[in-house]
Amino acid sequence: MTRTSKQTASRNVKPGEDFEPWESHNRVPLLVIWIALALGVWGTALLFQDQSSYSVAQGERAADEVAAHDAPEGGAALFLANCSTCHQPNGVGVRLAVPPLQDSEFAKAGPEVVAQIMLRGIDGPIRVKGFTFDGHMPSFAAALDDDEVAQLASYVAGRFGGADATLGRDQVGELRDAHAGSGSWQGGAELAGLVPGLPTQPAMPAMAQAGPDPAISDLIFAGKGDVWSCASCHGGLGQGAESTPRLAGLSQGYIVKQLRDFRAGERQNEQMSFVAKELSDFEIEGVATYYAGLRVDSTARPALGGDLARGERIALQGDWSLGVPACFSCHGPSGFGVGADFPALAAQQPAYLASQLAAWAGGHRNNSPLGLMDRISRALPESDRRAVADYLASLPAVPAVEQKAMARIEGGGDEL
Amino acid sequence: MSSEHQEDAGQGRSAKRLILAAGGGLALVALGALALESGWVPGWISGRETVENMTQSDYFQPPSDADIPDSPFGEAVKRGRDIFMNTSTNAGEYVGNGLACSNCHLDGGRQPLSAPMWAAWTRYPMYRKKNDQINTMEDRVMGCFTFSMNAQHSVAGGPPPHGSDVYRDLESYFYWLATGAPTNVPMDGNGFGKVAKTDLGYSPERGAGVFAANCAVCHGPDGHGQTDANGRIVFPPLWGPNSYNWGAGMARIDTAAAFVKNNMPLSQPGKLSDQDAWDVAAFVNSHERPKDARQGDMTIEETRQRFHDGDQIYYGQKVDGVLLGVGTPDPERPVGAPELPVGPTPLE
Amino acid sequence: MNRYLPLVLIAFGILAFATLMLVIAPGIQMAQRTVPEGLRPYSEQESRGRKQYVSLGCVYCHSQQPRSPDQAPDVERGWGRPSVAGDYVFDRPHQLGTMRTGPDLLNVGVRLPSESWHLTHLYQPRAIFGWSIMPAYPYLFEEKAEAGPEDTVVVLPEGFGPESGVVVARPEALDLTAYLLALDRTYPIPEDALRDDGYARKESGS
Amino acid sequence: MPITMGLLLGLSFVVSLLALSFLIWAIATRQFALDRAHAATVFGKGGADGPDTDGTHLFDTTGIDRVSARPVRLLILGAIFWLVLGSTFGVIASLKLHWPDWLNQAAPLTFGRMRALHLNLVAYGWLSQIGIACMFWILPRIFRTPLRAPQLPVIGFWIWNIGVALGALAFSQGWTDGEEWLEFPWQLDTLLVLAGVFFVVPLVKTARAREVDHIYVTGWYFLAAMVWFPCLFFIANLPGIHYGVEEATVNWWFAHNVLGLWLTPLGVGTAYYFIPKIIGKPIYSYSLSLIGFWGLALFYSQVGIHHLIGGPLPTWVVTLSVVHSVMMFIPVIAVAINQHVTVARNLWALKESLPLRFISFGAVMYTLASFQGSIEALRSVNTITHFTHYTVGHAHLGAYAFVSIVMFGAAYHIMPRMVGRDFAHPGLIRLHFWLVVLGFAIYFFALTIGGLLQGLAMLDATRSFAESVILTKPWLEARSVGGTMMTLGHILFAINVIGILRKPRAIAQSAVAAE
Incomplete structure (x- = not known):
C-alpha cells in the first residue's frame, strides 16, 4: 500500500480529470461473511416458522368450513349449546319462565313438531304440563342448518318425549320451506292445530299491533329533510351489518336512551349524532317502538376469528x-x-x-x-x-317483546 | 491499512470509530427487529393481549368446572352446581322467592368475600349462636333455604327435609370446590368480610340516594329486581315478598353492608364508600319482607328479643312510623304452584 | 467481470427467476383456486363507478384488503373478514392499495349501505366527519334551483349546502356510489382460499 | 398444494443462498480475482500506480465528453424541468392532506391525481432521465471511448419527454391504468419503450466498442439496469393479461423493482463512479463490490411482495419477499463498506467538494434506506408501518435522499466539465444542499413519527379510526414544510443549471472542481 502514501501526502492537490476510479484489492471482511451466514440461517428458520402458521391457518379455515357446512357433533351437543341456557341441561325448564321439555306434550308429539317450533319460535302464552308460560322463544331457523335442526329435533323428541321417530335433513328442508316467512307461532293456541289432543291452551291476548305512524314510517324508510333513512344503513328490518348494529328486538327504552344520548352528545358517533339531532322526542319513541317490535332472523355470524x-x-x-x-x-x-x-x-x-x-x-x-x-x-x-x-x-335472534316488570311475580303470577 | 494509520492516525481512528458506531447502532436495531420477528421478545401483537392482572391470587383458588371428574361423584358435583346456580329450577319446590344461592355467593360460590363455599365447607360442623347448637353443613344449608330462600312460601312449604338429595348434591359441590383447602383453618376471603363502622352510623334516608344512584339500574327503582322477556328473574329482588325473609343473615345491616361493600355493584367491588355501604344496606333492610320463619305464634317483640337481640336489624323497629317485621302479605298461592290442581313437579 | 454478454445474461436470468417466483408461480396458483360462490361481477353502472374510483385516485388513501384478526383489528372496525385472492377476480385494475389515510373500503357497501349517506359524504366529507381530510368532490354534483323529477337530491346539513336551491348528484356520483355499495365481500369463502397466513397464531390451535 | 408451494419457496431461497455462497467461495478462492495490471487498464495516463495528480483540469482531454455532451445536456434539462414541476405537485398534494378543501373545484386538482402526477413526474421525468443522463456521461468515460450513435439519444429524449408529458396529461384528465407506479396508460407507455430503445442501443454499442477490457463496477450496475428496467416495464404494462391479486403481485414486483433494479443501480453506480473520482482514490475493495452487485441482483429482485404483507395472496410469496428483504442486508453492507470507508478515510474531500457532499450524503442514505427497508419488511414491524405515512417517508428516503441527492451531486459535478465554465451562482449550491437536507430531515422525521403513531393507533381496537387521522395532522403539516423547503432547493438547482448554460463566463480553472 505504498500508493496511498503518495496520495495522502498530496491530498490538497485535486485529482485530474482523466483519472478514472478503480478498486483496490482489500479482502472481504470476515464480518460480512458471518452476517451473510447468520442471515441465511435466520431466513431458513423463518421459512419453517411461517410454514407452521400456514398450516394452522389452513386448518382453521378447513375447520370453519366443516363447522359451517357439515354435520355437527350430534343432538346432545347441539342441545347443550343451543337449548340448555333456557330449558336447562336436564330439560326441566325454568319455573314460571321457560317451559319444561321433559315429558312435555310438545316433545311427545314427535320430532316434526319440535322442528317446526324450533324453526319459527314462539310468541305468546303456552300451557305446558299444567303451567302457563308467556312464551318468547327465538327462531333457530337462521342459527341452525337443516341437518342440525334434524338432529336436535330428533334428540329432543327422543330424550324428553320418548319419541322413536327421527327426522332427516330433507324433511327439515321441506318444513323450512313450508314455514318460510310465516313468523313465530302465536302461542299454544296456534300450536294446537299442529298437535292434536293438546290440553286447552290459553288464548292469545289481543295484540294492538298497529303499524307505525306514517311519519315514523317515512322517517325509517325514506328519511326526512336533512337525515338519511334509518333503513338505508340498518337494513329494512333493522338487521344491521358489520359495524352497523342490529336494532330489531332491542328494547324500546334502550333505543330511546341511545338516540337521546347521540342527540345530547353523550354518546359519540358522527353519523348518528347528525341523524339524532334532527329527531323529535316523538320520532325517537316511534322509531324505537318500531324496531323493538321487530322480530327478524339473525343475519350475524361469527366473523372475528374469536374463540x-x-x-x-x-x-x-x-x-x-x-x-x-x-x-x-x-x-x-x-x-x-x-x-x-x-x-x-x-x-x-x-x-x-x-x-x-x-x-x-x-x-x-x-x-x-x-x-x-x-x-x-x-x-x-x-x-x-x-x-x-x-x-x-352465533346465538339466535332475540324474540321481539315488550319488557315485563317484576310486578307480575309479585302479583302471584296469576296471569302465568 | 497500517501505513495509513501511521500517517494519519487521528483521522483514521475517528473515521473507524464513526463507522463502527454507526454500523453497530444499525446492527443493534436490526438484531432487535429480527429478535422481535422471531418472537424472542414480546411484541405488540402479543402485547395487545396483556391486560391489567386482576387475579385474586392471594386467595385460595378452587378448581375450575373443566376439572369436575367424570365419575358418579362428578355427577353429584354437577347436580350440586346446577342447584346452586339455578336454585329455583333445580330445587324449585323448596324456593319460596325469586332468589338463588348464587345471588349472594357470586361466581358459583367461588368469589372471595361473597361467602365462598370453599371457605365455608371447612368450617363446619360449628356452633352457631343463631340456633344455639352445633350445626352441620346440612343444617346450615337448611337455614339458607328457610331464611334466604323463604322456603315456607314454596310448593313444599319448607326446606328440603334432612337427608334430601339436595343436600347431598350441594355438599358434593362444596367439598369439590374446597379441593386442597386446609381443614379447620379460617381461610382468607371467607364470609362477606367486614365494613368498618363509620362516625355517621347508618341512615336509610341517605341510603335511598345511594340506592337510586348505584343499585336501581339493576335491582329496579322499587328494589323488586328485573326479569327478562320470558319473566325469568335476572336481577334478584332485594325486598318485598320475593326477597329473603327477616330471619336471613342478609337482613342484618352489618352483613348486608359487608356484602355490598365487597361485591356491589357487580364487577365493581369497593366502588361504594364504607359510609355508602352502610347507608344503602340500611335502606334495603328498612323495607318490609317475608316474616321471620321462626316467629310462629310469637309476637314480633318476642321474636325480636329471642332471635334478634343485639343484632343490627330493623326487625321489630319502627321506620317512618311503620313497624317492620310484620311480613309481606302472602300471595294468594305459593310461588310456582301449578295453576291446575295437580302437576308434576319439575324436579325428579 | 470483463465481458459484456455474460454479465447481461446472468442479470437477465436472475430477473427471470424472480419473475417466475413472484409473478408466474403465484399467478398459476391463484388461477387454480375456486372463485367464491357469492362473488358476482360488477354491473355496468358499478363498472362505470369503478372507473371513477380509479381515475380519482381513491386508492392512494383507501386500501381494499382487510387483514386477519390475528394481525390487526380490521374486522372489529367493521371492515369485514380478511380478504382472499378469490375476492378480486373481477378487479381490473386491482385497487388493493397500500395506504389507510382513510378506512379500508372492501366491504363499505355492507358497513354503510346508504346511497344517501355516500352522496352527502362525497359532496362534503366534513359535513359528516368534522375531522376528515378526505377531499370533497363538488364536481360530481351540480347545484340547481329546484330538483327535477329524475334528480337525486343530496341531503346536506345546515351550512354545507348552497344558500338557495338544492344539490343534485350527477351520473358520475351515482355511478361511484353504486360501486361503493357493491363492495361486499361478506359471503363465505371456499376452503382452498388463499391469503397471507403468516400471522396465524400458533397457540390458537387448541 | 401446500407441500408443492412450500418446496417452491424453499427452492427459491436455496437458489439465492447457493448463488451467494458460490460467489463468496469464488471470491475467497480468487476465482474472480483480477490481477492488478488487468485492472490498471482503467487508468489514464496516470498509469497503474495511481491517478493523475498534476493538479490541472483539462476538460475533455480525450474528446469523449464532447460527444456525449449534447444528449446529456438535454436529458439534464428535461429532468430538472420535471423535477420542479413534479415536486410542486408533491407540495400541492401534501398541502391538500391538511387543507382538504383547498383547490377542490375540478377533478384534475383532486388529491388522487396530484399525487399520481407527483409520483410519475419525479419517477419517470426526473429520476429516470437524470439517471440516463449519468449513464451517457459515465459509461463512455469508463469505456474510454466516445459515445456511439450520439444522435439516437437526442431522439430518445424527445420521445421520452413527450411520453411523460402526454402521460401526465392523460391521468390528470382521468385516463389511467389505475395502479400505483403504473398510472401511465399503456398506449402511452409504448412511447417510453420506444425512447428506451433509442437510449439502450447507443450505450450497448459503446459498451461493445470499449477500449478497456475491464468493466468498472459502475458499468455492471448500469448495464444490468439497462436489461432489467425494459423487462420490468414491458411485462408490467402488458395490457389485458393481469387481473385481481395477480395484478397486484405484478404491480408491486414492478414498483419495487423500479426502485431496486432501476433507480438503485443508477444511484449506486453513479456514487461508485463519482466518490473515488472526486476523491482521487480507489474504492475500498473490489471483491466486496462483487457481493454488493450480485447480492442486489439476487435478493432485491424478489422483495416486491413485502408491499402486500398480510394481504390476500399466498403466504409463501409474502414470506419469500420478507426473507429476501432481510437478506438485502448483505449487499447493502458490502456497498456501505466500500463507499463509506472510502469517504471516511478522506473526510477532507467533503470540505473541498460540494458535489461529493451531495453524493456521499446520498450514499449514506442508501445504506439507511435499505436497512430501514429490510426491517420494515419484517412482519412484526410491517404490521405497524403498513398502510401508514411511515412508508411514504421510507419511499422518500430511498428515492429522494438517496437517488435524487446523488443525482444532484452528479449534475453539479458534470455541468461545469461539460460546458467548460463555472456555475453562475456557486453560493446557491450550498444553499440548495442545506435546503434539501434540512427539508428532507423535517419531511422524513415528521412522516416516520407520524406514521408510527398512526400505525399504533390503527392497531389498537380501543382507539377509533378517527384518532389515527387526527393525530397525523400536525405531522402532515410538518411534512408540507419540509417538502416546500425541498422544492425551493430544486428551484435554486434549476436556476444554477440554467445559469451555467446561458451565461458564458470565463473559465476559472482552479475554482471549478472545488466550487
Whole structure:
C-alpha cells in the first residue's frame, strides 16, 4: 500500500480529470461473511416458522368450513349449546319462565313438531304440563342448518318425549320451506292445530299491533329533510351489518336512551349524532317502538376469528379472575336483554359488538349506567372481546317483546 | 491499512470509530427487529393481549368446572352446581322467592368475600349462636333455604327435609370446590368480610340516594329486581315478598353492608364508600319482607328479643312510623304452584 | 467481470427467476383456486363507478384488503373478514392499495349501505366527519334551483349546502356510489382460499 | 398444494443462498480475482500506480465528453424541468392532506391525481432521465471511448419527454391504468419503450466498442439496469393479461423493482463512479463490490411482495419477499463498506467538494434506506408501518435522499466539465444542499413519527379510526414544510443549471472542481 502514501501526502492537490476510479484489492471482511451466514440461517428458520402458521391457518379455515357446512357433533351437543341456557341441561325448564321439555306434550308429539317450533319460535302464552308460560322463544331457523335442526329435533323428541321417530335433513328442508316467512307461532293456541289432543291452551291476548305512524314510517324508510333513512344503513328490518348494529328486538327504552344520548352528545358517533339531532322526542319513541317490535332472523355470524368456547364461557360464567361477571348475569339468560339499560346481545353484529367493547375500553363510549361496561371492557383483552362478540353473534335472534316488570311475580303470577 | 494509520492516525481512528458506531447502532436495531420477528421478545401483537392482572391470587383458588371428574361423584358435583346456580329450577319446590344461592355467593360460590363455599365447607360442623347448637353443613344449608330462600312460601312449604338429595348434591359441590383447602383453618376471603363502622352510623334516608344512584339500574327503582322477556328473574329482588325473609343473615345491616361493600355493584367491588355501604344496606333492610320463619305464634317483640337481640336489624323497629317485621302479605298461592290442581313437579 | 454478454445474461436470468417466483408461480396458483360462490361481477353502472374510483385516485388513501384478526383489528372496525385472492377476480385494475389515510373500503357497501349517506359524504366529507381530510368532490354534483323529477337530491346539513336551491348528484356520483355499495365481500369463502397466513397464531390451535 | 408451494419457496431461497455462497467461495478462492495490471487498464495516463495528480483540469482531454455532451445536456434539462414541476405537485398534494378543501373545484386538482402526477413526474421525468443522463456521461468515460450513435439519444429524449408529458396529461384528465407506479396508460407507455430503445442501443454499442477490457463496477450496475428496467416495464404494462391479486403481485414486483433494479443501480453506480473520482482514490475493495452487485441482483429482485404483507395472496410469496428483504442486508453492507470507508478515510474531500457532499450524503442514505427497508419488511414491524405515512417517508428516503441527492451531486459535478465554465451562482449550491437536507430531515422525521403513531393507533381496537387521522395532522403539516423547503432547493438547482448554460463566463480553472 505504498500508493496511498503518495496520495495522502498530496491530498490538497485535486485529482485530474482523466483519472478514472478503480478498486483496490482489500479482502472481504470476515464480518460480512458471518452476517451473510447468520442471515441465511435466520431466513431458513423463518421459512419453517411461517410454514407452521400456514398450516394452522389452513386448518382453521378447513375447520370453519366443516363447522359451517357439515354435520355437527350430534343432538346432545347441539342441545347443550343451543337449548340448555333456557330449558336447562336436564330439560326441566325454568319455573314460571321457560317451559319444561321433559315429558312435555310438545316433545311427545314427535320430532316434526319440535322442528317446526324450533324453526319459527314462539310468541305468546303456552300451557305446558299444567303451567302457563308467556312464551318468547327465538327462531333457530337462521342459527341452525337443516341437518342440525334434524338432529336436535330428533334428540329432543327422543330424550324428553320418548319419541322413536327421527327426522332427516330433507324433511327439515321441506318444513323450512313450508314455514318460510310465516313468523313465530302465536302461542299454544296456534300450536294446537299442529298437535292434536293438546290440553286447552290459553288464548292469545289481543295484540294492538298497529303499524307505525306514517311519519315514523317515512322517517325509517325514506328519511326526512336533512337525515338519511334509518333503513338505508340498518337494513329494512333493522338487521344491521358489520359495524352497523342490529336494532330489531332491542328494547324500546334502550333505543330511546341511545338516540337521546347521540342527540345530547353523550354518546359519540358522527353519523348518528347528525341523524339524532334532527329527531323529535316523538320520532325517537316511534322509531324505537318500531324496531323493538321487530322480530327478524339473525343475519350475524361469527366473523372475528374469536374463540367461541372462550366467548361462551365469558357470556355464561364470566371470568372472575379478571373481575368480569357473566354477560348473561345482566343482559339476561340467552342474551335477550333486560329492561332499558341492558340491551339484547343475541344475534348482534359481531363487528359492532367488538367495536363497542373496544370503544368502552378506550374511553370513547361512556354512556353505560354506573360505568359498568367501561370497567368490564377494560378488563377484557382484545382476544376476549372478539371471542365474546363472536359467540353472541352465533346465538339466535332475540324474540321481539315488550319488557315485563317484576310486578307480575309479585302479583302471584296469576296471569302465568 | 497500517501505513495509513501511521500517517494519519487521528483521522483514521475517528473515521473507524464513526463507522463502527454507526454500523453497530444499525446492527443493534436490526438484531432487535429480527429478535422481535422471531418472537424472542414480546411484541405488540402479543402485547395487545396483556391486560391489567386482576387475579385474586392471594386467595385460595378452587378448581375450575373443566376439572369436575367424570365419575358418579362428578355427577353429584354437577347436580350440586346446577342447584346452586339455578336454585329455583333445580330445587324449585323448596324456593319460596325469586332468589338463588348464587345471588349472594357470586361466581358459583367461588368469589372471595361473597361467602365462598370453599371457605365455608371447612368450617363446619360449628356452633352457631343463631340456633344455639352445633350445626352441620346440612343444617346450615337448611337455614339458607328457610331464611334466604323463604322456603315456607314454596310448593313444599319448607326446606328440603334432612337427608334430601339436595343436600347431598350441594355438599358434593362444596367439598369439590374446597379441593386442597386446609381443614379447620379460617381461610382468607371467607364470609362477606367486614365494613368498618363509620362516625355517621347508618341512615336509610341517605341510603335511598345511594340506592337510586348505584343499585336501581339493576335491582329496579322499587328494589323488586328485573326479569327478562320470558319473566325469568335476572336481577334478584332485594325486598318485598320475593326477597329473603327477616330471619336471613342478609337482613342484618352489618352483613348486608359487608356484602355490598365487597361485591356491589357487580364487577365493581369497593366502588361504594364504607359510609355508602352502610347507608344503602340500611335502606334495603328498612323495607318490609317475608316474616321471620321462626316467629310462629310469637309476637314480633318476642321474636325480636329471642332471635334478634343485639343484632343490627330493623326487625321489630319502627321506620317512618311503620313497624317492620310484620311480613309481606302472602300471595294468594305459593310461588310456582301449578295453576291446575295437580302437576308434576319439575324436579325428579 | 470483463465481458459484456455474460454479465447481461446472468442479470437477465436472475430477473427471470424472480419473475417466475413472484409473478408466474403465484399467478398459476391463484388461477387454480375456486372463485367464491357469492362473488358476482360488477354491473355496468358499478363498472362505470369503478372507473371513477380509479381515475380519482381513491386508492392512494383507501386500501381494499382487510387483514386477519390475528394481525390487526380490521374486522372489529367493521371492515369485514380478511380478504382472499378469490375476492378480486373481477378487479381490473386491482385497487388493493397500500395506504389507510382513510378506512379500508372492501366491504363499505355492507358497513354503510346508504346511497344517501355516500352522496352527502362525497359532496362534503366534513359535513359528516368534522375531522376528515378526505377531499370533497363538488364536481360530481351540480347545484340547481329546484330538483327535477329524475334528480337525486343530496341531503346536506345546515351550512354545507348552497344558500338557495338544492344539490343534485350527477351520473358520475351515482355511478361511484353504486360501486361503493357493491363492495361486499361478506359471503363465505371456499376452503382452498388463499391469503397471507403468516400471522396465524400458533397457540390458537387448541 | 401446500407441500408443492412450500418446496417452491424453499427452492427459491436455496437458489439465492447457493448463488451467494458460490460467489463468496469464488471470491475467497480468487476465482474472480483480477490481477492488478488487468485492472490498471482503467487508468489514464496516470498509469497503474495511481491517478493523475498534476493538479490541472483539462476538460475533455480525450474528446469523449464532447460527444456525449449534447444528449446529456438535454436529458439534464428535461429532468430538472420535471423535477420542479413534479415536486410542486408533491407540495400541492401534501398541502391538500391538511387543507382538504383547498383547490377542490375540478377533478384534475383532486388529491388522487396530484399525487399520481407527483409520483410519475419525479419517477419517470426526473429520476429516470437524470439517471440516463449519468449513464451517457459515465459509461463512455469508463469505456474510454466516445459515445456511439450520439444522435439516437437526442431522439430518445424527445420521445421520452413527450411520453411523460402526454402521460401526465392523460391521468390528470382521468385516463389511467389505475395502479400505483403504473398510472401511465399503456398506449402511452409504448412511447417510453420506444425512447428506451433509442437510449439502450447507443450505450450497448459503446459498451461493445470499449477500449478497456475491464468493466468498472459502475458499468455492471448500469448495464444490468439497462436489461432489467425494459423487462420490468414491458411485462408490467402488458395490457389485458393481469387481473385481481395477480395484478397486484405484478404491480408491486414492478414498483419495487423500479426502485431496486432501476433507480438503485443508477444511484449506486453513479456514487461508485463519482466518490473515488472526486476523491482521487480507489474504492475500498473490489471483491466486496462483487457481493454488493450480485447480492442486489439476487435478493432485491424478489422483495416486491413485502408491499402486500398480510394481504390476500399466498403466504409463501409474502414470506419469500420478507426473507429476501432481510437478506438485502448483505449487499447493502458490502456497498456501505466500500463507499463509506472510502469517504471516511478522506473526510477532507467533503470540505473541498460540494458535489461529493451531495453524493456521499446520498450514499449514506442508501445504506439507511435499505436497512430501514429490510426491517420494515419484517412482519412484526410491517404490521405497524403498513398502510401508514411511515412508508411514504421510507419511499422518500430511498428515492429522494438517496437517488435524487446523488443525482444532484452528479449534475453539479458534470455541468461545469461539460460546458467548460463555472456555475453562475456557486453560493446557491450550498444553499440548495442545506435546503434539501434540512427539508428532507423535517419531511422524513415528521412522516416516520407520524406514521408510527398512526400505525399504533390503527392497531389498537380501543382507539377509533378517527384518532389515527387526527393525530397525523400536525405531522402532515410538518411534512408540507419540509417538502416546500425541498422544492425551493430544486428551484435554486434549476436556476444554477440554467445559469451555467446561458451565461458564458470565463473559465476559472482552479475554482471549478472545488466550487
